[in-house]
Amino acid sequence: MADALSEFKKYVFPKDYAELKDYPLRIHLISASPKILPMLSGKSYVNSLKDLERLKVQVHLNVAVQSYDGLTVKLSNGKMLKTTNLIWTAGVKGTFSKGLQPDIVRRGDRLEVDAFNAVIGTDSIFAIGDVALMKIDAYPKGHPMVAPVANQQGTHLDKNLLKPKNKWQPFIYRYKGSLATIGKKSAVADFGTLHIWDLIAWFLWSTIHLMSISGFKNKIMVGLSWASSYFTYDKGNRLIIRK
Numbered sequence: 111m112a113d114a115l116s117e118f119k120k121y122v123f124p125k126d127y128a129e130l131k132d133y134p135l136r137i138h139l140i141s142a143s144p145k146i147l148p149m150l151s152g153k154s155y156v157n158s159l160k161d162l163e164r165l166k167v168q169v170h171l172n173v174a175v176q177s178y179d180g181l182t183v184k185l186s187n188g189k190m191l192k193t194t195n196l197i198w199t200a201g202v203k204g205t206f207s208k209g210l211q212p213d214i215v216r217r218g219d220r221l222e223v224d225a226f227n228a229v230i231g232t233d234s235i236f237a238i239g240d241v242a243l244m245k246i247d248a249y250p251k252g253h254p255m256v257a258p259v260a261n262q263q264g265t266h267l268d269k270n271l272l273k274p275k276n277k278w279q280p281f282i283y284r285y286k287g288s289l290a291t292i293g294k295k296s297a298v299a300d301f302g303t304l305h306i307w308d309l310i311a312w313f314l315w316s317t318i319h320l321m322s323i324s325g326f327k328n329k330i331m332v333g334l335s336w337a338s339s340y341f342t343y344d345k346g347n348r349l350i351i352r353k
């Protein structure tokens with residue numbers, strides 16, 4: 111979000127909002143944790159910070175947002191930021207149907223499940239993906255809330271449900287690596303001890319995401335659309351009314 115806003119100012123303002131091209135837009139990224147993108151290795155993390163610096167995003171680590179009154183953001187280090195725009199990206203919560211026992215609802219409103227994704231205390235209710243909290247030694251706080259976990263749990267549960275219960279296998283998450291884009295031309299990627307960054311990582315990110323889109327026609331259409339916006343920086347007409 112922070113890098114997209116920075117590029118928005120650089121590439122979109124001059125075209126679509128010419129009157130705002132010199133607007134002193136400043137982007138602050140505030141994180142209560144000591145690291146942004148916590149799943150990244152040290153090397154990729156350093157590269158991601160360099161990319162944000164290049165995009166003029168000011169990163170504040172170990173700092174929490176304490177309050178916002180619509181004009182001023184108060185930070186835990188005592189600093190204040192004057193702004194009318196605060197974009198909140200922390201805290202994804204689960205939603206679940208009423209009627210479940212409240213004691214199976216854990217942090218972030220996730221439902222505690224056993225190794226087969228069955229909601230604790232039930233034998234015919236299953237939860238997968240973000241809303242499921244499976245506590246195992248490798249992930250005592252539950253698996254990360256990312257798409258590969260949701261996909262793998264879905265496929266795994268599907269296979270289990272087609273078999274008699276005594277043949278069910280516990281879910282084991284296969285971590286395939288981490289990828290994150292920072293801006294339009296840069297990304298960082300970790301695959302075990304292999305670290306890739308910059309443009310190559312960005313192309314890798316695009317290819318992997320393109321491959322994940324279902325249907326050949328969709329892949330081609332999205333690929334062409336990405337290629338066009340990559341080279342032209344044109345996302346189509348966003349303005350409906352103009353003087």
Ligand SMILES: Cc1cc2nc3c(=O)[nH]c(=O)nc-3n(C[C@H](O)[C@H](O)[C@H](O)COP(=O)(O)OP(=O)(O)OC[C@H]3O[C@@H](n4cnc5c(N)ncnc54)[C@H](O)[C@@H]3O)c2cc1C
Binds near residue numbers: 255258
């Ligand atoms: C801004 C953002 C960026 C992200 N970026 C990445 C990324 O780069 N890589 C990555 O791996 N993951 C990313 N994630 C996380 C990823 O999107 C989730 O982990 C993944 O979508 C989880 O899949 P899911 O099927 O568990 O839940 P969801 O994809 O959230 O699907 C749940 C569905 O249930 C529906 N629903 C909710 N309540 C009800 C109800 N009562 N009845 C019926 N339907 C209901 C919702 O509408 C939704 O369609 C990102 C998440 C966010 C918010």
